[in-house]
Amino acid sequence: MAIFNINVNNQTMTVDVAEDTPLLWVLRDHLGLTGTKYGCGITACGACTVHINGNATKSCTFPVSILGNSKITTIEGLSKNGDHPVQIAWDEVDVPQCGYCQAGQIMTAAALLAKKSKPSDKEISNAMNSHICRCGTYHRIKDAVKLASKNMSN
Amino acid sequence: MSIHNLIPATNRRQFLKTTALATGGLVLSFRIAAKQKDECGNILQDADPNDINFNAYLTIHPDGTATIYSPNPETGQGIKTSFPMIVAEELDMDWNKIKVVQAPLDTNRFERQVAGGSRSTPHSWTRLREAGATARYLLVHAAALEWSVPANELTTANGIVYHKGSNKAAHYGTFAKAASSIEIPKEITLKDPSQFHTIGTWVKSVDNMEVFTGKAIYGIDYSEPGMVNAMIVRPPAFGMKLKDYNAESVKGMPGIIDVVTMGDKVAIVGKSTWEVMQAKKKLAINWTNDKELESSGSHNRILNEMITSGTMTSRRTEGNTEEVFKNAKKIVEAEFQCPFIPHNAMEPMNFFADVKSDSARLVGPSQNPQSAQNGVAKLLNIPVEKVTLELTKLGGGFGRRLNSDFALEAAELSKAINMPVKVTWSREDDMTAGIYRPACKYKFRAALDEKGAMIGFHVRAAGMNSGNPIRENNFPVGAVPHVFIESSDYKSDVTTGPWRAPITNFLAGSEAIFFDEVAETAGKDPVTMRLEWVAQAKANPVGKVQYEPDRFKGVIDLVAEKSEWFKKKKGVYRGFSVYFSHSTYVAQVAEVKKIKGKPTITKVYCAVDCGILVNQSGAKNQIVGSIVDGIGTAMYGRLTFKDGMPEQNNFDSYRLIRFNEIVPEVEVHFVKNTIDPTGLGEPALPPISGAVANAFYKATGIRMRNQPYIDYLDGNPQGSSKKEMMG
Numbered sequence: 001m002a003i004f005n006i007n008v009n010n011q012t013m014t015v016d017v018a019e020d021t022p023l024l025w026v027l028r029d030h031l032g033l034t035g036t037k038y039g040c041g042i043t044a045c046g047a048c049t050v051h052i053n054g055n056a057t058k059s060c061t062f063p064v065s066i067l068g069n070s071k072i073t074t075i076e077g078l079s080k081n082g083d084h085p086v087q088i089a090w091d092e093v094d095v096p097q098c099g100y101c102q103a104g105q106i107m108t109a110a111a112l113l114a115k116k117s118k119p120s121d122k123e124i125s126n127a128m129n130s131h132i133c134r135c136g137t138y139h140r141i142k143d144a145v146k147l148a149s150k151n152m153s154n
Numbered sequence: 155m156s157i158h159n160l161i162p163a164t165n166r167r168q169f170l171k172t173t174a175l176a177t178g179g180l181v182l183s184f185r186i187a188a189k190q191k192d193e194c195g196n197i198l199q200d201a202d203p204n205d206i207n208f209n210a211y212l213t214i215h216p217d218g219t220a221t222i223y224s225p226n227p228e229t230g231q232g233i234k235t236s237f238p239m240i241v242a243e244e245l246d247m248d249w250n251k252i253k254v255v256q257a258p259l260d261t262n263r264f265e266r267q268v269a270g271g272s273r274s275t276p277h278s279w280t281r282l283r284e285a286g287a288t289a290r291y292l293l294v295h296a297a298a299l300e301w302s303v304p305a306n307e308l309t310t311a312n313g314i315v316y317h318k319g320s321n322k323a324a325h326y327g328t329f330a331k332a333a334s335s336i337e338i339p340k341e342i343t344l345k346d347p348s349q350f351h352t353i354g355t356w357v358k359s360v361d362n363m364e365v366f367t368g369k370a371i372y373g374i375d376y377s378e379p380g381m382v383n384a385m386i387v388r389p390p391a392f393g394m395k396l397k398d399y400n401a402e403s404v405k406g407m408p409g410i411i412d413v414v415t416m417g418d419k420v421a422i423v424g425k426s427t428w429e430v431m432q433a434k435k436k437l438a439i440n441w442t443n444d445k446e447l448e449s450s451g452s453h454n455r456i457l458n459e460m461i462t463s464g465t466m467t468s469r470r471t472e473g474n475t476e477e478v479f480k481n482a483k484k485i486v487e488a489e490f491q492c493p494f495i496p497h498n499a500m501e502p503m504n505f506f507a508d509v510k511s512d513s514a515r516l517v518g519p520s521q522n523p524q525s526a527q528n529g530v531a532k533l534l535n536i537p538v539e540k541v542t543l544e545l546t547k548l549g550g551g552f553g554r555r556l557n558s559d560f561a562l563e564a565a566e567l568s569k570a571i572n573m574p575v576k577v578t579w580s581r582e583d584d585m586t587a588g589i590y591r592p593a594c595k596y597k598f599r600a601a602l603d604e605k606g607a608m609i610g611f612h613v614r615a616a617g618m619n620s621g622n623p624i625r626e627n628n629f630p631v632g633a634v635p636h637v638f639i640e641s642s643d644y645k646s647d648v649t650t651g652p653w654r655a656p657i658t659n660f661l662a663g664s665e666a667i668f669f670d671e672v673a674e675t676a677g678k679d680p681v682t683m684r685l686e687w688v689a690q691a692k693a694n695p696v697g698k699v700q701y702e703p704d705r706f707k708g709v710i711d712l713v714a715e716k717s718e719w720f721k722k723k724k725g726v727y728r729g730f731s732v733y734f735s736h737s738t739y740v741a742q743v744a745e746v747k748k749i750k751g752k753p754t755i756t757k758v759y760c761a762v763d764c765g766i767l768v769n770q771s772g773a774k775n776q777i778v779g780s781i782v783d784g785i786g787t788a789m790y791g792r793l794t795f796k797d798g799m800p801e802q803n804n805f806d807s808y809r810l811i812r813f814n815e816i817v818p819e820v821e822v823h824f825v826k827n828t829i830d831p832t833g834l835g836e837p838a839l840p841p842i843s844g845a846v847a848n849a850f851y852k853a854t855g856i857r858m859r860n861q862p863y864i865d866y867l868d869g870n871p872q873g874s875s876k877k878e879m880m881g
Binding site for chain 2: 001017018021022025028029030032033034035036037038039040041042044045047074075076078079082087090091092094096097098099100101102103106125128129131132133134135136137138139140141142
């Protein structure tokens with residue numbers, strides 16, 4: 001066990017965990033940030049996606065010990081009032097069914113659009129393809145990414 | 155306006171009850187939906203009008219807003235939004251003045267219903283409308299007393315009562331308190347569908363913002379002070395049993411609290427999920443088996459034997475099939491097979507339990523909380539009233555959460571360790587520990603006369619722990635003069651349960667492919683052939699007919715029109731499919747084009763008759779999602795076994811459809827009518843594999859009869875004569 005000070009959603013948080021503990025479980029079990037979901041544990045489904053220094057990253061295999069001073073953003077910290085353009089677009093299009101995968105999907109879309117506000121279809125597909133939505137809401141995810149892109153570039 | 159009298163007037167006063175709130179609000183208690191017979195979603199009893207247990211509540215607040223407490227499990231099917239919409243409609247209230255809350259979670263007061271079989275909406279439709287209309291009646295009559303005017307001079311709109319004569323207007327909250335002392339009417343007037351302002355519109359899910367901000371609590375997110383975490387080591391293969399294990403191999407590991415034997419399973423209890431996961435990998439454990447373990451090879455062999463020569467149970471007989479097949483001009487026959495598949499809800503199974511000596515408190519995601527509650531009461535041998543179950547949001551169900559094994563496990567463990575515990579399944583546990591869609595195999599035979607008409611239809615159906623693997627009363631039975639349907643079920647060690655659209659999820663598509671072959675042999679257009687059958691079922695029904703031929707015709711005509719089926723489309727290969735299941739009619743046309751020489755699905759047209767459309771957004775989301783799921787499952791879904799052990803255990807080895815694999819365009823069209831609404835959680839899934847396979851056939855000449863279809867498309871097409879596909 002070791003003490004780690006990590007920067008989550010612009011706050012420094014202290015946890016005492018084993019060095020190999022993945023960020024996902026630090027967030028969920030130790031910091032009570034359960035918006036980031038466990039889906040597969042092997043970076044195959046994307047449910048656990050957070051931003052590490054602005055990059056969409058699967059947190060389920062990312063050990064807490066190598067975070068250092070990295071800035072972590074989770075779905076809880078994406079915006080203050082749930083009004084990030086991606087969140088607004090996701091609501092406007094009414095994307096979710098069960099909703100379990102959507103936090104991860106939103107984090108990837110937000111990271112993509114932060115880097116490139118007008119991504120091509122190919123770039124959207126490349127980014128979103130690392131996520132699984134078992135309910136099959138992919139069409140609406142595509143529409144929502146495009147709507148957010150449109151609103152962000154206006 | 156029409157006087158509605160479905161629920162006997164004598165019972166209406168019992169099914170509705172009013173209470174005044176101290177704050178000046180009105181509470182209308184009512185009951186929606188009904189007990190259902192089994193958890194497979196197959197045979198469900200209708201709503202019992204005499205059942206007066208309240209399970210839903212509508213509160214009119216003094217400020218003119220309203221709260222609807224919805225008791226139903228929300229698995230992603232959108233019921234938490236669509237049910238309140240129905241109440242709001244008859245209440246004549248602005249949707250944005252209504253707040254929807256998951257009902258307070260006390261199973262002693264709330265009898266919840268199952269989320270399965272797409273039956274929630276049809277069962278509750280009338281109750282929901284009557285509740286809304288009754289609340290409106292009470293408010294209007296309270297206003298009439300207050301203003302000393304006749305109630306029939308009052309009108310309502312957007313939650314406001316108007317009296318034109320005296321130019322008075324006031325919101326519902328003004329009369330909430332007084333309304334509680336108005337007597338509940340014996341008869342209630344419901345709106346004519348032409349007056350609907352909310353039903354049929356596009357309404358977003360009420361849970362959206364909670365989901366998008368990470369605040370929504372799914373079962374796996376639940377925790378409370380003093381709770382410990384656990385995972386369970388289960389036999390790695392079906393048919394295996396626990397031999398022994400060494401608890402000391404993990405007891406010293408960080409965070410590990412206890413190791414507990416539970417029959418053939420071993421629970422590891424610890425402080426955090428990750429610590430428990432680590433210990434689970436390290437546990438020294440030995441398994442044993444006293445009989446031969448099953449493999450996909452043996453499953454295939456058994457299904458073949460069943461289809462070819464096995465004794466079967468006769469399910470339905472019309473006329474004399476033996477005779478017509480003897481004299482048939484042409485006979486078409488083909489076999490179809492599907493593998494076992496897991497449900498793969500994105501949220502792995504989990505449940506929280508806190509068991510005391512004489513009571514149990516459960517929290518978690520269940521599609522059938524009542525069954526979980528009863529099961530736990532039986533397991534612990536305590537009265538069912540002593541078991542409470544708090545329902546969380548569900549990260550998908552697809553039928554898996556109709557079973558209560560995960561809740562029972564949590565209760566058993568909590569009792570053993572005398573602590574509140576949350577049991578979480580790893581993805582590998584979720585995928586390999588069972589409860590799958592059963593593997594099934596069908597042999598269809600059609601006898602054609604000299605005009606190409608199908609005069610005989612014979613089905614042999616075999617399943618593995620499938621229950622009855624056939625739906626013997628489904629279309630085109632009723633339209634064919636000579637019918638013989640028979641089936642059998644093999645008792646396998648592999649556990650099964652209902653998987654979204656049980657049985658029909660594979661059966662419907664297979665039939666659509668077979669009938670495409672029949673049409674081809676008969677020299678008929680497949681759409682025209684179905685229309686002939688529908689006309690036949692209407693004019694000369696053969697035995698009992700459990701579908702409405704006119705509604706069948708409606709969806710077939712609609713999809714043919716929208717897809718321009720009867721016009722030539724250059725470079726487009728098309729397949730047709732139609733099915734009636736879960737009380738809803740669905741017809742689909744899939745289009746395939748050759749893109750850089752590779753046949754690719756480019757568009758799906760879908761026509762649906764679900765009666766009155768409640769929520770456009772929710773309905774379309776369910777239909778498109780079902781099509782995506784149906785295509786994904788047909789293309790890629792396969793769980794194989796070696797020595798009783800599933801060979802796929804996570805999303806790297808089990809393929810689920812992804813973003814870049816969906817059909818680019820889905821057009822959904824609804825038949826417009828004023829028939830009571832039916833459910834949409836399932837019915838768009840069963841036919842889609844057939845439409846897709848038929849379109850691929852036109853493009854490639856290959857009949858894809860066994861799932862997953864990917865085997866035919868990866869440059870390794872397996873012809874129809876090849877019987878063994880899986881394994």
